[in-house]
Amino acid sequence: MSYNNILIEKENGLAQLTINRPKKLNALNRETLEEIHNAFAELESDENVKIIVLTGSGEKAFVAGADISEFADYSIAEGKNLAAKGQEEVFDRIANFHKPVIAAINGFALGGGLELAMAAHFRIASDNAKMGLPETSLGVIPGYGGTQRLPQLVGKGRAMEMIMTAGMIDAKQALQYGLVNHVTPAEELMEFTTKTAQKIMRNSMVAIGKAIEAINANDEDGVNGFDKEIENFGKSFGTEDFKEGTTAFLEKRKADFPGK
Numbered sequence: 001m002s003y004n005n006i007l008i009e010k011e012n013g014l015a016q017l018t019i020n021r022p023k024k025l026n027a028l029n030r031e032t033l034e035e036i037h038n039a040f041a042e043l044e045s046d047e048n049v050k051i052i053v054l055t056g057s058g059e060k061a062f063v064a065g066a067d068i069s070e071f072a073d074y075s076i077a078e079g080k081n082l083a084a085k086g087q088e089e090v091f092d093r094i095a096n097f098h099k100p101v102i103a104a105i106n107g108f109a110l111g112g113g114l115e116l117a118m119a120a121h122f123r124i125a126s127d128n129a130k131m132g133l134p135e136t137s138l139g140v141i142p143g144y145g146g147t148q149r150l151p152q153l154v155g156k157g158r159a160m161e162m163i164m165t166a167g168m169i170d171a172k173q174a175l176q177y178g179l180v181n182h183v184t185p186a187e188e189l190m191e192f193t194t195k196t197a198q199k200i201m202r203n204s205m206v207a208i209g210k211a212i213e214a215i216n217a218n219d220e221d222g223v224n225g226f227d228k229e230i231e232n233f234g235k236s237f238g239t240e241d242f243k244e245g246t247t248a249f250l251e252k253r254k255a256d257f258p259g260k
Contacts, residue, residue: 001039001042003035003038003039004035006018006019006036007020010046010048013049013050014049014050015043015051016053017039018055019032019062021057022057022060024064024067025061025108026058026061027063027065027112027113028063028066029067029070030070032067034089043099044097044098050099050200050201051099051100051197051200051201052097052102053101053102053103054101054103054104055103059186060107060108061107062104062105062109062129063108063109063110063113063116063117064108064111065110065111065112066112068138082143083143086143087144091115091144091145094116094120095121095149099209100197100208100212101120102121102122102123103122103124105124105125105126105131105171106128107130108131111134111135111142114133115133115144115149118146118153119144119149122181123180124180124182124189124192124193125171125174125182125183126185126189127172127184127186130169130170131169131179131180132166132167132169133163133166135163135166136166141163142163146163152219153177158177203257204241204259206239206260210232210236213228214232217229240258241259
């Protein structure tokens with residue numbers, strides 16, 4: 001499938017999805033969101049892809065927000081639909097994706113850009129990265145999960161402050177807050193992210209998918225995360241990966257997981 005606003009590169013089990021609108025600082029417009037949705041459908045069905053890395057083109061921005069020109073004249077109903085469709089088709093889809101998704105934040109991650117990064121399973125930032133949710137400075141609130149995922153990651157008080165002030169924090173502060181897992185020099189971001197992905201791929205991708213589901217269950221209304229953990233723990237015993245992992249352990253060798 002060909003895309004106008006994103007690039008996909010696949011190598012050794014790793015797919016890099018790059019938002020490619022550098023003249024717009026990779027801002028998210030409707031077409032780009034649709035392409036991200038379609039790309040994840042493609043990556044989900046590709047058995048050779050084990051992990052996805054999200055990043056932005058150029059050195060200035062991961063994603064510097066949503067394309068404001070597209071929704072400046074929206075009605076209440078249109079605004080609600082914009083958020084609902086975006087959350088369902090892109091942000092929630094990424095958050096619940098059964099393959100690991102890592103955000104490699106290079107430069108600005110603002111508004112919808114930070115929300116995209118927060119939808120990923122974890123984040124690695126370059127030392128020149130800046131992050132924030134500036135929506136209240138435009139008379140609106142974050143609409144792609146920002147009011148929900150930011151408190152989960154940094155705590156309610158810090159999230160309140162970031163959203164109310166509409167300010168930015170730098171990579172060092174983001175690391176201190178727990179918003180990102182690691183900070184690297186800009187020139188080492190992709191190398192570090194790739195090495196992290198390779199560490200993940202040594203393990204059972206089937207088990208990792210079940211772990212993602214169990215971890216996310218803790219945030220779902222009406223779902224007992226402990227029950228989901230017990231259920232998925234039990235299911236693991238029926239996989240070929242479990243048989244290989246335990247056999248390899250007992251035989252004192254490295255496991256060669258079949259991914260089934």
